Every structure is written in C-alpha cells, then in structure tokens.
Amino acid sequence: MADLRLPTNPIVRPDKDRFLNEENPFEAMMSRFDRAAELLDLEPGIYKVLRSPEKEITVSIPVLMDNGEVEVFTGIRVLHNTSRGPAKGGIRFDMNVSLDEVKALAAWMTWKCAVVNIPFGGAKGGVICDPLKMSVGELERVTRRYTSGIISTLGPDSDVPAPDVNTNERVMAWLMDTYSMHVGHTVNAVTTGKPVEMGGSLGRREATGRGVMFTATQALEHLKMDVKGATVAVQGFGNVGSIGAQLLAEQGCKVVAISDRTGGWHNPKGIDVADAIAYVRKNKTLDGYGKGDVITNEQLLELPVDVLVPAALENVITTKNAKNIKAKIICEGANGPTTAAADTILDEKGIFVVPDILANAGGVTVSYFEWVQNRGGYYWDEETVNDRLRKIMVESFASVLKISQQHKVNMRTAAYMVAISRVATVHRLRGIYA
Ligand SMILES: NC(=O)C1=CN([C@@H]2O[C@H](COP(=O)(O)OP(=O)(O)OC[C@H]3O[C@@H](n4cnc5c(N)ncnc54)[C@H](OP(=O)(O)O)[C@@H]3O)[C@@H](O)[C@H]2O)C=CC1
Numbered sequence: 400m401a402d403l404r405l406p407t408n409p410i411v412r413p414d415k416d417r418f419l420n421e422e423n424p425f426e427a428m429m430s431r432f433d434r435a436a437e438l439l440d441l442e443p444g445i446y447k448v449l450r451s452p453e454k455e456i457t458v459s460i461p462v463l464m465d466n467g468e469v470e471v472f473t474g475i476r477v478l479h480n481t482s483r484g485p486a487k488g489g490i491r492f493d494m495n496v497s498l499d500e501v502k503a504l505a506a507w508m509t510w511k512c513a514v515v516n517i518p519f520g521g522a523k524g525g526v527i528c529d530p531l532k533m534s535v536g537e538l539e540r541v542t543r544r545y546t547s548g549i550i551s552t553l554g555p556d557s558d559v560p561a562p563d564v565n566t567n568e569r570v571m572a573w574l575m576d577t578y579s580m581h582v583g584h585t586v587n588a589v590t591t592g593k594p595v596e597m598g599g600s601l602g603r604r605e606a607t608g609r610g611v612m613f614t615a616t617q618a619l620e621h622l623k624m625d626v627k628g629a630t631v632a633v634q635g636f637g638n639v640g641s642i643g644a645q646l647l648a649e650q651g652c653k654v655v656a657i658s659d660r661t662g663g664w665h666n667p668k669g670i671d672v673a674d675a676i677a678y679v680r681k682n683k684t685l686d687g688y689g690k691g692d693v694i695t696n697e698q699l700l701e702l703p704v705d706v707l708v709p710a711a712l713e714n715v716i717t718t719k720n721a722k723n724i725k726a727k728i729i730c731e732g733a734n735g736p737t738t739a740a741a742d743t744i745l746d747e748k749g750i751f752v753v754p755d756i757l758a759n760a761g762g763v764t765v766s767y768f769e770w771v772q773n774r775g776g777y778y779w780d781e782e783t784v785n786d787r788l789r790k791i792m793v794e795s796f797a798s799v800l801k802i803s804q805q806h807k808v809n810m811r812t813a814a815y816m817v818a819i820s821r822v823a824t825v826h827r828l829r830g831i832y833a
C-alpha cells in the first residue's frame with residue numbers, strides 16, 4: 400500500500416516548559432503524547448491535529464434547589480477526537496472538575512479506545528458540584544439541565560456518555576430519558592452504563608474493575624510472580640476500586656489495604672473485601688470499618704505490596720512520593736493517578752506500571768458491547784460479555800508489552816505509541832489534514 404504520509408518536518412513544540420506545573424492533567428497527558436509522537440516520528444500535521452480537542456462546550460446549569468433558591472452550576476463536555484468513531488467517555492460530578500482536567504480526560508479516552516481497538520473517539524464531561532451534599536431531586540435536575548445544555552453534541556453516532564466519578568446508572572437513566580424526550584423517541588444507545596432493565600449491558604458495572612484484575616494478573620504472570628498470595632493495596636473503594644479488589648481477591652490475591660475519601664485500613668493478614676463492600680453499602684463510606692489499622696491515603700500508596708491499584712483520582716503519585724513507593728506493580732485503575740514527572744522516578748525504581756489507558760479500559764470496552772447490543776437490539780449473557788472482555792484485555796496487554804520490548808520503553812509510552820499510531824493511521828486514510 401502506498402505511504403500516505405506527508406514528508407516529515409521537525410515537530411514544533413511551542414510549550415517546552417510544560418513540566419512547570421506537574422499536576423496539570425492536560426500537561427501530563429501532552430508530555431506522554433509528545434514522547435510517543437517523537438518515537439513514532441509523527442508528522443507535524445497529525446501532531447497538531449491530535450493535540451487539539453475537536454470541541455469544548457461549557458454550559459451554565461440553573462437549578463432550583465430544595466431550599467427554594469436557584470443555584471447555577473457549570474457543566475463541561477469536551478470531544479477530543481472522533482476520527483475512529485463516535486466520541487465516548489464518562490461524566491463526573493465533582494468540585495474539582497475543570498476545563499483542563501476534562502480536556503485531559505477526553506484525550507485519554509481517545510488513546511484508551513485506540514489501545515483496546517474499539518471504534519470510538521474520546522470525550523469526557525463534568526459538572527462542578529458536590530453531589531454528596533445534594534438530594535436525589537437536585538441531582539436529577541442538574542443531570543437533566545446539563546444534558547439539555549450539551550444536547551447538540553449527544554447522539555449514538557456522535558457522542559455517547561457513561562458514568563465516571565460520582566455518577567452511576569441512575570444518572571445515565573436520566574440522561575437517556577432527557578435525550579429521548581428531546582428527539583421524540585427512545586434512544587438507549589445515546590449512553591452506556593445504564594440500568595440493565597433499560598438496555599444496560601450485563602457486566603458493565605463490574606467491567607472496569609474486571610479489566611484491572613485481568614491486566615494486574617497479566618503483569619504478575621509477566622514478572623513471573625504468583626497471583627495466589629500476591630499482596631494488593633487499593634486506593635479508592637468506589638466502582639473501580641471495590642470491584643477490582645474483590646475480583647483480585649477471587650483470583651487468590653491478598654488485599655491488605657483499602658481506602659476511600661475518609662481514609663484507609665491496613666491488615667497484613669488480608670481484608671475480607673466482600674465484608675468491606677457490605678459495610679460501605681450500609682454506611683456509605685469506610686469510616687469506622689475497624690477491621691485493621693487506620694492508615695492515611697498517602698501511607699497506603701507507600702506500603703510494601705506486590706500490586707498497588709490507585710483507583711480514586713488524578714495526581715496521587717507525584718515527584719513528592721514516587722521515590723517512596725515500594726510496590727512491584729502499579730495497575731492504574733484511576734485516570735491519571737501518576738504525574739508525568741513521577742514516571743521517570745518509577746522507571747528508575749524498576750516498578751512495572753500498567754498505565755491507565757490500558758488498565759482501566761475494561762469499562763469502555765463493555766460500554767462498546769452495550770452500544771453494540773442497543774443498536775442490534777439483541778442482548779448477550781454475562782458470560783459472553785466477560786469472555787469477550789477478557790480476550791480484548793489480554794490481547795491489548797500483549798500488544799502493548801510487545802511494543803514496550805521492541806522499543807525498550809515503559810508500558811505507558813508503549814500504550815501511547817499503539818494508540819497514537821492507530822488514530823494517526825485513520826487520519827492519514829481519511830485525509831483530514833489534506
Ligand atoms: N467507573 C468507570 O467505569 C471508570 C472509572 N475510571 C476512573 O476510575 C477512578 C474511580 O472512578 P469510580 O470508581 O467510577 O468512581 P466512584 O465515584 O465510584 O469512586 C471513587 C472512589 O474514590 C474515593 N475518593 C474520592 N476522593 C478521594 C480522595 N481524595 N482520596 C482517596 N479516595 C478518594 C471515593 O471515596 P468516597 O466514596 O469516600 O467519596 C470513592 O471510594 C476515576 O479516576 C475514574 O475516572 C476509569 C475508567 C472507567
């Protein structure tokens with residue numbers, strides 16, 4: 400086949416000093432992107448296309464609160480790249496949501512979908528709010544008004560949201576209902592991570608944690624470490640962390656530490672994860688759990704374990720604590736838990752990192768299965784979903800590992816190389832920069 404690439408010119412990087420702000424997630428994403436782009440000898444035209452999000456939407460969300468006052472929230476949706484298919488990515492409700500964060504998360508979605516080779520582009524959304532302080536009615540009104548605000552981008556062929564931090568199946572049901580009311584008929588493929596009763600896929604709720612389990616066990620096997628008895632510490636005990644911990648325990652790993660926003664618990668003899676999940680279901684948080692020693696989230700990250708799973712928020716492993724990390728493997732359940740500057744320290748320490756865009760791609764993979772089932776109107780059993788997920792995660796781990804060995808780079812750079820080259824190939828074929 401003819402080489403469709405333009406002649407290469409040196410890539411111009413206007414912002415070489417972007418490490419100045421280590422914790423800016425967009426900068427963190429871009430510096431990994433730059434390194435992989437350089438190794439791939441990416442042509443400048445495509446480099447410029449891929450570093451700029453396609454669309455950024457910011458909307459005001461006026462909402463009547465339960466106390467009778469009107470509050471105005473800010474909502475954001477960013478579409479990073481749609482060359483490979485509809486934009487895909489979750490929506491988070493959090494006080495720390497910012498445009499730079501959503502831009503980074505949207506780009507990570509582009510790379511994530513490409514790493515596991517599913518036909519989606521990348522997007523992300525967020526509303527700046529504190530859902531823990533809001534009633535169910537207030538959350539529903541925020542969700543519906545946010546959906547109306549970004550309605551022009553939404554659609555099964557254009558932009559398909561999903562749950563992320565502090566959003567869940569119920570939020571996706573409201574979003575789907577609001578969109579369907581706007582277009583005049585039921586469109587369940589407009590979002591994924593819905594309740595199973597209204598077109599959600601079996602296995603989606605567990606999919607991200609299941610993907611973490613598959614990639615962590617692949618990493619253990621690659622390093623010739625026993626899965627049975629491998630010690631695991633998990634930061635974050637929400638959807639990804641609690642299910643990831645439970646599935647790793649089912650494989651025979653010993654989960655010795657867990658945490659949430661209220662702090663953590665350490666028990667060298669092993670924590671009964673099912674019991675901790677039941678506690679959180681009843682009490683909302685791990686506060687007062689009591690089956691082990693109290694530790695802070697910071698201490699949890701520095702425990703001498705075989706596998707560390709950060710599964711809460713960004714920027715928890717930085718230049719400040721990377722040198723103290725003792726885990727042999729870090730399997731990134733969260734998006735962006737490690738800053739770009741910390742990567743170098745982890746490399747020097749010989750820690751094997753399964754990067755976020757690979758480790759947590761199980762969720763979007765089963766979201767893809769959900770979208771396929773919605774559009775086909777034919778639903779799969781849970782075993783089929785989980786088998787197909789396992790195949791994709793194991794194959795994706797192997798293809799990233801192969802590039803990492805061929806190019807003598809770490810798994811993160813290799814994952815970006817796999818992803819960027821897949822997205823770039825489509826741009827070349829489509830001739831977008833012609
Ligand atoms: N859900 C999904 O399918 C996917 C999620 N991800 C990523 O995984 C991460 C977790 O998402 P998810 O599990 O869905 O979110 P959830 O909202 O279900 O859970 C988040 C967890 O993180 C904890 N947490 C929040 N803030 C802190 C903090 N400052 N220190 C320690 N723990 C904290 C929360 O504690 P508390 O309960 O006390 O608030 C909660 O246990 C995010 O980075 C998300 O983007 C990635 C791919 C897919």
Ligand SMILES: O=C(O)CCC(=O)C(=O)O
Pocket residue numbers: 487488489490511559560561562563591592734759760762763764766
């Ligand atoms: O399931 C999806 O569509 C996206 C989930 C998500 O937001 C993520 O992988 O970070």
